[in-house]
Amino acid sequence: MVTQRGSNRDYVYNTVKDSILNMRLKPGMLISEKEISERLQVSRTPTREAFIKLAEEELIVIYPQKGSFVSLIDMAQVEEARFVRENMEVAVLNIACRSFSEKDLLDLEALISQQVIYAGHDSYEKMHELDEEFHRAIFYKCGKARTWNVIQQMLGHYKRFRNLLLEVYFDWETIILQHTRIVEYIRRRDFEMAERELRIHVKSRFEKDELLKKYPNYFKESAERSMQL
Amino acid sequence: MVTQRGSNRDYVYNTVKDSILNMRLKPGMLISEKEISERLQVSRTPTREAFIKLAEEELIVIYPQKGSFVSLIDMAQVEEARFVRENMEVAVLNIACRSFSEKDLLDLEALISQQVIYAGHDSYEKMHELDEEFHRAIFYKCGKARTWNVIQQMLGHYKRFRNLLLEVYFDWETIILQHTRIVEYIRRRDFEMAERELRIHVKSRFEKDELLKKYPNYFKESAERSMQL
DNA sequence: ACTAGTATACTAGTATACTAGTATGATTTG
C-alpha cells in the first residue's frame, strides 16, 4: 500500500479514519476541526474537507456550531454493510471461478501464507491488513476496483465492530482455513461451494452480547438506552 | 423528493449533478469553481466542497491550477455500475419476496400506474424519475437505504449512458412491463422468476454503437482515439 | 515569419477572517 501523503485533505482523512477504525479515537469522543488541524499541522480547510468525507461515511457526526463526535457503532449499519459485502463478494466470486489464472491463485495463496506467519505472532493489526488485502485482491483481479472502493465507504461501523470482536475472540485459524478453502474452490471452478464457504466466512462471529458488555458506551442503542435511565 | 436547499454545499452539488446527469453540462465541458460559484451566487468554499464530492463520484475531473471538466462517459464504469446494481437489486429482491406486505406491493403498483400515465405523454424526465423511484422504493422497504445511497455514487456514468440511450431508443413500454412482472413475482413470492426478470431488465438495451456514432465526443475511448489521429 | 523569453491572467489548494448558533460560567435577583 502506498503511504505517500498526497494532498493535506487526503492526509487528514487517512490519519483520522485509521484512528477511528483502530479505536484510538473511540466511539463517542469529541473531536474538532481546530484540534485536529493543530495536531496535524495543517489549516482548517483541508481538515474540514476531510471531516465532510468522514461524515458522509458516518464515521463522525457533525453538529453545526457545537462539535463533531466519533460516531457510536450502529449495529443496523454493521448488518447492512455485512449484507452488501456478502452479496458483492459472492458476485465477484462467480467471476473469479470462471476467470482466475494460475498466477491469480498463487497471489492469493501467497497472502494466505503471510497470514499463517503473522497469526503465529498474534499480530492483530497485520492480520487485519492481510485479511483485507485478500478480499481486495479478488475484487481487483476481477476488474472491480471501483466496486471495492465504494463498498469500503460503508464498512466503517462493520470494521470497528469486527476489530473489537477479534480482540475479544481471536480466531484467525478459522479465518485462514476459510480463505484456504475459498481459494481451493476457485481453483476447482466450483462456484457453488465457494459461495457457500464465503457466506459462512462473512457471517461468522457475529455475537455481540459479549462486546456490548465489555464496551457498552461504544454502541448506539446501548449508549442511548443508558442515557435514558 | 424533498427539494429544500439544505446547505450551500448540498445546493451546489445537487444542482451541478442534475445538470451533468441530464446532459445540460455535457461530457468534456470545462467548468470552474469560480464560474459556478458566481452563477449560483454562493462563495467558492461550498462550491469547492461540492466539486470534491463530484470528483469522488468521477462525474468531474479536477486538474489542479488548470481547471475542472465534466468527465467523459467511461463504458468500463457503466459496465461495473451495472454489475453492482444488478447484484444488489437481486439481493434485495430476495428479501422483498420474503417480506413485502400488501401495502408495499400496492405502493409499487401505484408507481407503475404513474409510469403508464407519463409514458403516454412522452415525458422522459418524469419517467426517469419514476423508474428510479420504483427501484429506490424496493431498497428502502427492504431496510437497505444506505445501500441504495452508496450505489448511487457510482451510477453517474451509467445514468448518463442510459439517459442518452433512452433518448435514442425510447422503450418505456418494455420497462413498464418488466416492472409489472417483477412486482407480480414478488407478490407470488417467486424469487427465482423475479431474479430472472430483473436480470433481463438491468441488462436490456445496452447497444452503444448507435450512441457512439451520434455522440462520439461524449465517450472516453472514442474521444481519446479521435485525439490520437 | 518564427522562436524564445517574459509578463500577465487564469486556475485549484490552502490559510485565515468573519458570522451565527450553542454551551458554559459568572453575576444578579428573588
Next chain:
DNA sequence: CAAATCATACTAGTATACTAGTATACTAGT
C-alpha cells in the same frame, strides 16, 4: 440557596485572501 439573566468562549459554515502551478498573450531577436 435556587433560578434567571448576561457575558464569554467555544463551535461549524461561509467568505475572502494568499500561494503556487499552468496557460496564454506580448515582446524582442533572428
